Amino acid sequence: MVRVVELGRGRWGLPVPAVEMIMAMIDRPNGPGKIKTGDRVAEFVELYSRSYPRLQFFLMALLPSPNDAADVLQEASLVLWEKFDTYQPGTNFYAWACAIARLQAMKYRERMGRSAKLLDDAVLEKLSDEAMGREFDPSASLEALAYCLDRLTERNRSLIRRRYQPNASVGELAAEIGRSANSLSKLLGKIRRMLLECVERRLAGNSFE
């Protein structure tokens, strides 16, 4: 069923890459493989959209270096789309998607060789199980994150903002602001730690409210 809820109240919630990906999938000449009904397609879009942030997180946990996770996410999304008829409605879509995403991540590591093998297989094994836990749903902490970003100093906020611009690279940013990549990375690390602490405090606080 297509459900259109809170029409007009929405703020656009999906990251552009996800939207682009969905549109690309729709426009693929092969169409949705064996999927026969429109309802099923709608179901996919809804499930996929919902899981997108967690899926991105999951792949980043396995492939923390810049861009690796994004590349795999793109590939994995298409596989999810093609294999959607093997997904049992009503079961855990995220778990199903993670299984596929994990395989894609493994293939990617094979393909890319050393550069993508930042984590050892044994560590990867453990992480891929643990990363599926509910506690790591990044969408749950976004509101807190916004709050905490707002409380950074202007300089720190600006740094974070520039670091996370799409396609930004720490090397280039460091050159732009005239310091070494390593020292910038250290600084960014500090700011992330501050944010992390703030977010966790905020979430803990919220749970008492």
Place this chain on the structure above:
Amino acid sequence: MSANNNSNRLGSDEHAVEELYQLVGSACDGLLTESHRVRLNQLLGQSTPLRKCYLRYIALHSSLITTAGNQAAQGIEEFGDQLVNRVALPITKLHGPTHARPLVALVRAALVGFLLLSAAIYSLNFWSAHRDRPVAKLAANNNPSLPSDRIPSLSAQVARVNSVSANAHWINPNESYTVHSVIRVGDKLSLAQGEIELVYETGVKLLLIGPADFVLRSGGGELRRGGLMASVPKVGHGFKIETPNGTVIDLGTQFGVVVDDFGVSEVSVFEGKVEAFPSRTAGSREGKFELSQGRALQWSNEMLKPLKADARRLPFSLASFSRSDIDELPSNAAQSTGLQIDSVDAKQWKILGDVRPAAGGFVFGGDRQLAAQPYLIASEQLDPTNGPVTIICDLRFPHLTPRDEPSFSILTRSEDERTKMNRPWKNVLATCVRCNFRAATDALDGLLETATKYERDRELTGISWGGFVRPEENTLYRLVMRDDGVNVSFTVSQVHNPSVSKTVTCRSLFRGYENHVALEGWDEGMTIVDRVRVFQEAPAGSLANHFPNLRGSEKNRLSTDTVTDTDKQSNLLNDLVPTNARLVVEDNFNHETINATFWKSLGDVIQDQGSVSLGKSSTSNHIDTFHPRPYLLTRRQFKPAEGKLYVLGRIEFDKNFLHGYGGSFAVLTRSDDEYGVGPEWAISALSTGVRSNFWPAATRQDHLLEIHEKPTANTLSFLSGASLEIKPESRAYNFCLADDGQTVALTIQDRAHPTIRRTLQQPTKSQLLQSGFIGFESCWGSRVLLDDVRIYVQPPAAPPQD
């Protein structure tokens, strides 16, 4: 000891966590060396808590990426809107076999569903408005559709609904907003009629005038259709309104913007300056136009017209003109100019072509060879901006063949000459707004069309609407056109079957070169026209009266108080007081100080320019119900059971009385003279008494008038409530409270609109409340001016036996 152990353990863990975080940070930034990589794997391999730390850190990193990506999500609003439009199509039709297009549409529909449903925290846009160039550059590179200046700051993201007019109608009721609700960037407001006022966090006030489509943007908005008025304080400078074909940027002002249905935008500056950036087609002059006070600019893709600012261009929305009233004069026609055409008087009417009086009306002859529409034109011009013009007529086509395409039109803002240029539209009057009813070419239905002819050498620009039956031979049709200078409505109905009826509306910003009213017949056959009536209503109140900021400041302190100020006569509720009631207190507060023999007070109560101010004037919108309220109290006590009390007076609310929680005014009887304690807001009120309250900003309609009872300090019961129409510009009211010890009756009357009046009567319940002071109460944050207070006591009808 265990605490010590713990902290030691934590100490070493902390060290490991610290190291881990540094390593993950480097990994995320792509700077991990091989030795660091080995160490990272070591740490992660050995401890579950460290893996959790790692995952939490990655979750944050991932969120930052998501959110940064989502800045660009602002840019997909357009895309989203398109999708919404698709969703508006009946989705069920798309559930067919999987053809490419329906499938795409369906998926998009689902996507929209999600986008909207996700209530999406993603777009919590935390990025500061303080931008630096490199970022702007990056943003521009990465997403050209998103100018970096559209990245909103958190604080500029939200506006709040300050008021909603009583006649407001939302195009989709499920997408409506109530008073005090929050509107976020990207939210769309679609008003079919009525007005709503928004307040941005910067203090900018925006009055949206329906029919209107508006999308809230950071620091402004997009007016796709309709009208708005903005009042921009200093901090809000740079406030930006986009129209479909341009942009208006405020430089510290009050200004109005209107967008019509034909691609014309107009800005009028009432105070300060604005910059207008019309975006127009190639070949025409682009650029910036700075407009100062009193100036206006109108533009479309083809033309640019400097004009004088005119608040009448922002009229209140189309008053709905119900068909049942068609036989009557318009509602405020008492002051209208009514013309009924029975015969053609050469002085009053001008004829072009074949129009002649006949039994029961006129015959508009159509000469197929001339192929020129006949016209009946009123000689006297009626400028609709001086008051809405309504034209009504009945007509029928006596001879129609199936191939005929009959047509009839009503014109306003028209010249009284034909175009003359040898073009297909040469026979239409040179410039006009034209409402046309006709048969669709080669089709079974009838069309209603609203159009504007801007120039002599131009075609009509119009919109035609189907959904009506094709004109039939000898069927009597009633046409009604109403034009207030911007808004036009056009209704066609069958006189003998009024359920066959259709109304279309449009907005045309075209300012007529002349303002004739004309009827246009069919050029290929006869039309019999009957009962032609033309009305001009009294001008609708200037918008300035409805938009508080357009009014002067303190100088019109009692501005809405139109009643002459001769004490007793000034309260139209006087007649509620029986003639045998004895006047015991009378005060018009025209002294230096409050008369201490009559009155005492609690809180901020001061004599102020001939009236009593309950509370201090405040420009803030913060109105608090927990701070102690100000009271003016009688020195003596009254026992209403021994003589019915009548308490009269008049009040004026402060300007902010509809903001926030809203101002209120209450009369207390049988009351204590000390502040009480809870529950809730009762802590700010007197401890006991009967409280008859008037709360114009009440969130619930049935709480505008309220009767409360406080028998003891810790109690508060609501006994009953009632509604009252509140006009935002009306701040002055008469009140009368009657109390006989068993029943209280509160009457409130709008002084500017005396017919707006309501009495709420309610028996009191508690036996504890027998006697006490009479008090006048306002609230903290919105003062009430109280004046001309009189208290009467009516002796009991039958004196006590002893």
